[in-house]
Amino acid sequence: MNISEYRGVMVFAEQRRGEIQKVAFELLGAGRGIADTLQEPLIAVLAGTYLTDAQAASLIAHGADRVILVDDPRLGVYMTEPFTKALTAVITAEKPGIVFFGATTIGRDLAPRVSARLKTGLTADCTALAIDDASRNLLMTRPAFGGNIMATIICPEHRPQMSTVRPGVMRRLEADTARTGETVRFACRIEAADVNVEILEEVVQKEEKKNIEDASVLVAGGRGLGNPENFQSLQNLAEMLGGQVAASRAVVDAGWTSQDKQVGQTGKTVRPDLYLACGISGMIQHVAGMEESGFIVAVNKNKDAPIFAYADIGIVTDVNRLLPALQEELNRARSV
Amino acid sequence: MKIIVCIKQVPDTTEVKINPTTGTLIREGVPSIINPDDKSGLEAALVLKEQQGAHVTVLSMGPPQADLALREALAMGADQAILLSDRAFGGADTWATSSTLAAAIRKLEWDLIICGRQAIDGDTAQVGPQIAEHLQVPHVSYVTELQVGEKAIEVKRKFEDGWQRLRVQFPCLITTLKDMNQARYMSMAGIYEAYKREVKVWGLADIDVDQANIGLKGSPTRVKASYTKGTRSAGKVYEVDPRDGARIIVESLKEKFII
Known part of the structure; x- marks a missing residue:
């Protein structure tokens, strides 16, 4: 393999029912x-059916130099083999040095299959990406061992260097309609025999209520929020962080939320990557349910609150004034 | 019908703790278990054994200690256990692991392969689909329900925003989620039996595989560095106004790669 022949960064622009997914813009x-x-150029690959120039334009506005449209009636709904065939054909023809997929239930199905077919490496669920100055190899950093360690992976002798990237981590660019780029249509015939799985039924529904134990981010509220309305406002912040809302026992007892959200000795034991405790004092019974969290941030107006002894970052301030400011800062951080 | 279930022995990562002063992983005393997604796949296979007389082979690649996980599978009711173990297989990434497992599977008769979606120590979800690619058979991942017919399997495949019901002809591979069922416990008689039964150990000489495709040498990826996310005791408390507090939080989340 002549590595120097491989140039460009390729992004798989995932679409569902014709709608380009958020993660594509983050990639x-x-x-x-x-x-x-x-x-080197940034190339977006959009595979589907009835693909439009407007879709290509939105990918260019978000950073792509070149958009490759693979339009085929058999690419309408995601199926592993037709998409594997299409992506493999595009990669073989374009020879990009790097390919990114979103770490979604589609990207994590497609990317392993493509990497096995191309005999190249694949790094899963990356949360940080960089280029090594000396080798110009891609440095792919990901959590492993249940989130207890971070590992930086390289793929030095095979191309392309492939990774799936965790949704919600990378920052999308603000759309710039003045940006210019090239759009090409890529012919790749998907045969009837490639459709080796039969779809009997398809149902679109928002995910059923997830357990707080499964969340990688928890925004937890306590009595310090003052009233149920302020507690409800945590939902928006949790969504921005790709997480869920949890609660202290005091809040559940007060009826602000349901028992299945309760963290602590009489509630659930959680260990998300991030636990953001808002107006929670941190009684030992609560701490028992969350002290193994990856990173703990606590906000409380009482500087003697026991929660600060367990927090990686503690902020002594009015939590109800901090929350809107935090949402603004997060928006700003993502749009930079 | 013949089913192969691929299982991995993993450290129970929910029991892993970080040493607060050194920031390193405490591995001592962490129990080894059958990976949860794999165990549900095994349970599904054992149900098919009861209902339809399916023959269930469990296959694992790992160090000699992985024998214990295979004996647990035998005690749950599997018919046959094979451990792929050889120094030559060591240091493999998902590409080389799947190529080794596929080589072993080629030696066996089978209609259906079941893998857990992902292992809790690596969380990659790659080995199942990659085995299917090496064997050139279709796969369906994220399976939460399954029904087996004569020539095909019908499964429910989960997405973030819904699900599909799919039919796939044998031979094929599926990857299963732990939520799909509650795996049974070993029976007392099963435990007793399991220690008398054979766990076949296959090394490099027992499978037909190109040495360029296995172990560290056959792995396209390398771990360049690994580190823990830092120590718990180094917490800082800031008495600031809400706006500065928000900035401090966002900066710290960036540093920790959370956003």
């Missing part, structure tokens, strides 16, 4: 930075 944001560092 373009991350890919733009990598492509600029390498001084």
Whole structure:
């Protein structure tokens, strides 16, 4: 394999029912930075049916230099083999040095199959991406061992370097309609024999209520929030962080939320990557249910609150004034 | 029908703690278990054994200690256990692991392969689909329900925003989620039996595989560095106004790669 033949950063632009998914724009944001560092083009691949120039334009506005449309009636709904065939054909023809997929239930199904077919490496669920100055290899950093360690993975002798990237982590660029780019249509015939799985039924529904034990981010509220309305406002913040809302026992006893959200000795034991405790004093019974969390941030106006002894970052301030400011800062951080 | 269930012995990562002063992983005393997604796949296979007389082979690649996980599978009711163990297989990434497992599977007769979606120590979800690719058979991942017919399997495949019901002809591979069932316990008689039964150990000489496709040498990826996320005791408390507090939080989340 002649590695120097492989140039460009490619992003798989995942669509569902014709709608380009958020993660595709996040990958373009991350890919733009990598492509600029390498001084190579950023390429978006959109596979589907009835693909439009408007879809291509939105990918260009979000950072792509080149958009490859693979339009085929058999690519309307995601199926492993037709998409594997399409992506493998595009990668073989384009020879990108890097390919990113969203770490979704589609990307995590497709990328392993493509990587096995191309005999190249694949790193799962990356949360940080960078280029090594000396080797110009891609540095792919991901959590492992139940989130207890971070590992940086390289793929030095095979191309393309592939990774799936965790949704909600990378920053998308603000759409710039003045950006220009090239759109090409890529012919790839998907045969009837490639459709080796029969879809009997398809149901679109928002995910059923998830357990707080499964959340990677928990925004937990306590009595310090003052009233149920302020507690409800945590939902928006939790969604921004890709997480869920949890609660202290006091809040559940007060009827602000349901028992299945309760963290602590008489509630649930959780260990998310991030536990953001808002107006929770941190009684020992509560701490017993969350002290193994990956990273703990506590906000409380009482500087003697016991929760601060367990927090990685503690903020002594009015939590109800901090919450809107935090949402603004998060928006700002994502749009930079 | 013949089913192969691929299982991995993993450290129970929910029991892993970080040493607060050194920031390193405490591995001592962490129990080894059958990976939860795999165990549900095994349970599904054992139900098919009871209902339809399916023959269930459990296959694992790992160090000699993985024998214990295979004996647990035998005690739950599996018919045959094979451990792929050889120094030459060590240091494998998902590509080389799947190529080794696929080589072993080629030696066996089977209609259906069941893998857990992902292992709790690596969380990659890659080995199942990659085995299917090496064997050139279809796969369905994220399976939460299954029904077996004569020539095909019908499964429910989960997505973030819904699900599909799919039919796939044998031979094929599926990857299962732990939520799909509650795995049974070993029976007392099963435990007793399991220690008298054979766990076949296959090494490099027992399978037909190109040495360029196994172990560290056959792995396209390398771990360049690994580190813990830092120590717990180094917490800082800031008495600030709400706006500065929000900035401090966002900065710390960026540093920790949470956003």
